[in-house]
Amino acid sequence: MTPQTSESVTSVIVESTRPARIGTRIAHPVLRTTLQQFLRAGAWVADFGPGPAELIFRATRLSEAPARMLGAPRGTHRHPVFFERFDAEWLWTAPVSDPRVDRDAAILYFHGGAFIAGGLNSYRRHTARLGTESALPVFTVDYRQLPDAHPNDSLDDALTAYQYLLDEGFAPEKIIVAGDSAGGGLALRMVLTARDLGLPLPAGISVTSPWADFDSTARMAHPNANTDAVLPAAGPAMVVRRGIAIDGVLDPSWSVVNHDFTGLPPILLQVGSREMLLSDALEVARRCEEANVPMTLQIRASAPHTLIHLGAELLADGRDAARDAAGFHRAMIEQASTGRSAA
Template sequence: MRMRIAHALLRVTFRPFLNLYATLAESGPLRGDRAFRLANFADLLGKLLPAPRGTQRRLITFEKFRAEWLWHRADPGPDAVGRGAILYLHGGAFTTGGLNSHRRLAARIARASGVALLNVDYRQLPYGHPLDSVDDVVTAYEHILAQGFSPERIVFAGDSAGGGLTFAAALAARERGLPVPAAIAALAPYADLDSTRRAAHPNDKRDAMLSARATSVLASVGFARDGKLDPLWSPVNHDFTGMPPALIQVSNTEVVLSDAESLTDRYREANVPLTLQIWDNALHVFQFGADLLPEARTAIAEIGVFIRNALDDSNAQSTPTPLPLDRKLA
């Protein structure tokens, strides 16, 4: 009932606002970089959200971006390199998210998984293209490897834009000769920078928060170069041979279900294990609402189980079987 109420409220408030903002960013007074700079300030609101009790923090400054280690005081911290780690990539459509906005969600996932998590504040528009975001994530991954973590003990995780980045960064690591991580956990991944598939998907009219229109403006104004999008910027257009096992959580009503379905197709073609959980009538990245939504708490607990299994050498062979056998409706 709580989810249904939230779905109805956001559909008449947040979605119209986001569509209006997209229009202003495309042809209004906020066109281009103005809209993105304004959206960047949204992360400051995250300072109002305290981290869960018991959360420990350690800031790391890289040359072009920041990152923050998070772990619960009862769990091993980032110095326990043998226990494993999560590389977390926040969402926010490459414009709004950051360490503040996603600290609470990331810390919950770290606690559910029992290991330290590095939340990466990668470059976003207008200061960095998604290609720069991928470079920052790979740099953070190389840093973790240099600290002594083995790739078999590292999991990439992220939500929305960060969920898409988990796959893009793993592909980039593979192409650059780095070992891929042990697994990927993606929450409602935004993995196709071209909105053509989303516009044709029936969920474009059902999503309570996002629309193909909003994501298409983001692409045309922020991502495109000389008016064009390179298909290879989107992980859904790559060969996934050699990619790690993955978990995707997405709603049956949200527009990025199209992205999740495309990723599933790539995994099936490459014969790599993937679990696709489709949650009924859920909001985009509903896991944010864990304080109020029991479904969100259940979803985070399942992410924790997936990550712990991926990091547990004794359970290395217990990853899910490839789709369509392991498609779940939650």
């Protein structure tokens, strides 16, 4: 990675990247006047009550079917894997070997979408590109979502997928656990839970803009609540009220930021400087510092939420972010291969 500035704070390295390029700067007003307005309207309707919320959640999920037309980059190999309660798939591109035969190393990926959107179809191009950049196969998981399943069920699916890789013969020190937004928070929560269950931990965690705190108080008070180009301030709070809280009660243990991070592997966290989930990212960094967990917090100038990577096909800044993540993935796997200390 080539940060413009780098500051070491105990185990946490904070990197600020170069100023945003013109494409990223243009994306802000475009997204604020299009996608954010659509999401704002959906959040407003959903907050009328349980019925409208379920309607919006299900309507959002419908976008996954037409996303199949996006396909995958040319040369990508795909193999579906079916579990009892969810589906997943392998993606790899030559010269990477077929992960069903060569069980050397892999990325385990959890997509974003606020637990109401996203899936294998909409994320296929992104995860395939990330695997190609990282020279690793990607196992991406279509975990259960609202309104049919709670994020606790999503966590069960994430653990099942991780255990599947271990059972298939992948060494934990050769696995990178990754995700973005809701999937980024899920990735962190899965590794924390694996630690508590006594499972061997992966080589590293690579997350983009993780939704790590279901309590919206800190996010709403942060200046970025008014500068995010994608997420309306009311969006995550609505999903919590209408989907995640049970009988109006939100269990603090469901939020990643309320856990002790002791013993976790190295973490790369990429987030935009103006997005709402910067607040969550800073709390994750604080937990890493308290637990002396090696972490690189990369704050990318003006990068819109999730477009840090998802916009890699269109935005040069997105391609830079993807290359930085891929470099982290390869470094973690190489350290496991050579026996060097991950710290």
